[in-house]
Amino acid sequence: MTMLTLFLFTVLAPTVSSQSQLLPGSCDFESNTCGYKPDTHFMSWTLNKDGRYVAVEAASEDSWEEEDGAKADLAAQRGEAGPRGLLLSPVLDQEEWSCLRLVYQISGAGGLEVQLRSEGKGFDRPLWSSQTPSDSWAISSMDLPNTTEHYRIAIEGRPGETPGSSVAIFEIHISPGYCLECNFEETHLCGYRNQWNTNVNWYIGGGLAQSTQNDIRNDHTYNNKTGHFMYVDSIYAKTFTEVAKLLSPMTTVPMSGCLSFLYHRGDRPGNLFSVYTRDQLGQYQELWNATDTAMATSEDQRDWADWELAEWIPVQVDLKAPNPVQVVFEVAFNSPRGGRVIVDDIAFSAEFCSADTEPTFDPSVANCDFESGFCRYTQDDTGRSSWRRVSVKPNMFRNGDHTTGAGSFLLAHSRLGLLMGYVSRLLGPLLPGNMKYCLRIHYSLRGFNQTDQALAVYLQQQGGVQEKVWTQGERSKGIWIANDITFQTSQPSKLLLVSVCRSFWDCGSVALDDITLSLGDCELKAGLSLSVPGHCDFEAGMCGYTQDKRGDAGDWVRRRGSTPTSYTGPRADHTTGLGYYVHMEASPMLPGQGVRLRSRALRGSRSPQCLHFFYHMYGSGVGSLRVLLARDGEDALLWQRQGEQSVAWLRATVEYHSDFQHQIVFEATRGSSVRSDVGIDDVAFENGPCQDKEIHAASGASPSNEIE
Numbered sequence: 001m002t003m004l005t006l007f008l009f010t011v012l013a014p015t016v017s018s019q020s021q022l023l024p025g026s027c028d029f030e031s032n033t034c035g036y037k038p039d040t041h042f043m044s045w046t047l048n049k050d051g052r053y054v055a056v057e058a059a060s061e062d063s064w065e066e067e068d069g070a071k072a073d074l075a076a077q078r079g080e081a082g083p084r085g086l087l088l089s090p091v092l093d094q095e096e097w098s099c100l101r102l103v104y105q106i107s108g109a110g111g112l113e114v115q116l117r118s119e120g121k122g123f124d125r126p127l128w129s130s131q132t133p134s135d136s137w138a139i140s141s142m143d144l145p146n147t148t149e150h151y152r153i154a155i156e157g158r159p160g161e162t163p164g165s166s167v168a169i170f171e172i173h174i175s176p177g178y179c180l181e182c183n184f185e186e187t188h189l190c191g192y193r194n195q196w197n198t199n200v201n202w203y204i205g206g207g208l209a210q211s212t213q214n215d216i217r218n219d220h221t222y223n224n225k226t227g228h229f230m231y232v233d234s235i236y237a238k239t240f241t242e243v244a245k246l247l248s249p250m251t252t253v254p255m256s257g258c259l260s261f262l263y264h265r266g267d268r269p270g271n272l273f274s275v276y277t278r279d280q281l282g283q284y285q286e287l288w289n290a291t292d293t294a295m296a297t298s299e300d301q302r303d304w305a306d307w308e309l310a311e312w313i314p315v316q317v318d319l320k321a322p323n324p325v326q327v328v329f330e331v332a333f334n335s336p337r338g339g340r341v342i343v344d345d346i347a348f349s350a351e352f353c354s355a356d357t358e359p360t361f362d363p364s365v366a367n368c369d370f371e372s373g374f375c376r377y378t379q380d381d382t383g384r385s386s387w388r389r390v391s392v393k394p395n396m397f398r399n400g401d402h403t404t405g406a407g408s409f410l411l412a413h414s415r416l417g418l419l420m421g422y423v424s425r426l427l428g429p430l431l432p433g434n435m436k437y438c439l440r441i442h443y444s445l446r447g448f449n450q451t452d453q454a455l456a457v458y459l460q461q462q463g464g465v466q467e468k469v470w471t472q473g474e475r476s477k478g479i480w481i482a483n484d485i486t487f488q489t490s491q492p493s494k495l496l497l498v499s500v501c502r503s504f505w506d507c508g509s510v511a512l513d514d515i516t517l518s519l520g521d522c523e524l525k526a527g528l529s530l531s532v533p534g535h536c537d538f539e540a541g542m543c544g545y546t547q548d549k550r551g552d553a554g555d556w557v558r559r560r561g562s563t564p565t566s567y568t569g570p571r572a573d574h575t576t577g578l579g580y581y582v583h584m585e586a587s588p589m590l591p592g593q594g595v596r597l598r599s600r601a602l603r604g605s606r607s608p609q610c611l612h613f614f615y616h617m618y619g620s621g622v623g624s625l626r627v628l629l630a631r632d633g634e635d636a637l638l639w640q641r642q643g644e645q646s647v648a649w650l651r652a653t654v655e656y657h658s659d660f661q662h663q664i665v666f667e668a669t670r671g672s673s674v675r676s677d678v679g680i681d682d683v684a685f686e687n688g689p690c691q692d693k694e695i696h697a698a699s700g701a702s703p704s705n706e707i708e
Helices: 007-018 066-077 290-296 304-309 522-526
Strands: 054-057 085-088 098-107 110-118 125-130 138-144 151-159 166-176 193-195 202-206 228-233 242-247 255-265 271-279 284-289 313-321 325-333 340-349 388-391 408-412 422-431 435-446 456-461 466-471 481-489 493-501 509-519 556-560 580-584 594-598 609-617 624-631 634-642 650-656 663-669 678-687
Touching (some): 110 138, 125 138, 202 242, 255 271, 271 313, 634 650
Antiparallel strands (some): 202 228, 255 340, 271 325, 435 481, 435 509, 556 580, 580 678, 609 678
């Protein structure tokens, strides 16, 4: 067992005794694992002989146990990157919102991931992960939303292969409520931390530190002298502006509701006390400041002397967080006589503070794939040309839509008459103001000499005022391109998509498909480290997919852009048009030879499972593509296509059932010539039966070739 710093135990010991209320699933690993058990398919977690932690560690050459070595080798064959151990909690049944706090250490290289495993579902939902090594213990918090489903906590430790690497867990705390909540009575401080400043910092007050609050009779939580709170004092402030920040743990799920806390400013305020949210990009947004509250609550015209007599001042402020955020309590001092600020009893409620608060807006009302119509989009009559909903039956010469390859999309400027200056305007639903949005659109251009006015997005306010938020800048490529647009509205506005055709010589056709809208910043969403379980777009790597080396005559290659051989393979990926996909490069292979791509091990499920993916089979010599279910050394055929299909990406839908652990294998076989490349992109697994069936031909609108 790797030796871990004894300092961890001495600091950690008081944490257990001071913990107030713990829910099932909590464990301090003092003498046993509290019902947590290792998954026998992987490396073993080992309880330290003296208790206090459970660990999984890299094996040295002279101490590698044959059993664990075999498991690690099996894991490698299943597509796992390096050895790993999986620790499973007992079945938990907690219908109320709760907070899981993990006390852990990553020594050397390695990683740790926490997942939620719902009973009866085939895929785990990632909650949190880290690959940051630490010299001592660290704390991470993650919210567990309320649910009626039984579930387990799955903790995956991945020690690096360098000697001495290990991943250890010291404590698991599951407590009722939200991770933002804290009364500061426990030594872990609910994951709150001070951002260090040379002169002013947040400290723990109360208890034995009574000298810091002579004008406060009691803390707020217990209303006595032994309770605790957080405070910051200006006594050591030296520069004109000194700032102290108290940071909450980062939320892990979208949250909307009422944030409340109590504070005290013991002296005549010589400071600015504010509360912000801070996202993973480091962007701040102010929620509240003490000056505003003083003005807003001064109905009784209290003077500063009255404020000094008031022991605790309650604050309630609405919080809307579509992305992970921290809550930041910030105090800025302008001199050593700036006073002191004390904070206690931070709480959160899913109900907004005021009944007048606007409910959280559902941005999906602006989503549309145009398969069944225009959704909530309408044509703007001020334009001189209309967007038309069309379908293109895909074949060797025609690209289909983006959604399925054989569905519908919108088309503008497809037929030019004698009139010049065509303008096509598409108006979306009304969006509330003072919110940040992430818009993704897919478009394709044909025949434009100048693209500066080919497609633009505006916000149209009431009264007709328009603000441009994006204009298309890519050269015409004849492929579907995705673009993410972050914008913020100052007042209620509608999306307006405009395409301008100035003259016959400069104009071409514009296709539009798959519009999606979500709350938050596009860059933040793209930067999230945890992906949707079971999904892979190959943008950041292979997602655990591995290749069968035995018997394979070639490789699945991760690539962007077109394939090396002309007249075969994709010209671009399906996800964004500018990203990555995987393909079988047929050039070095002989006819009949194949390549196999394996998923990581998937759990069995009592309910059906649905697999979606996009495939590309274009070329005069294309062979076959098959999807297999692999279990216990045997393969079962789930789906297959033979020969050339289309120049477009087509969506496949596969429903299957497996009660036992299995893998999905994509097997491509080379055909008669080198023009036999096969591509795969945007693989997605879903629990439950498939809701939509695979489309093989155009439907809904008259087939058209005008996008080409």
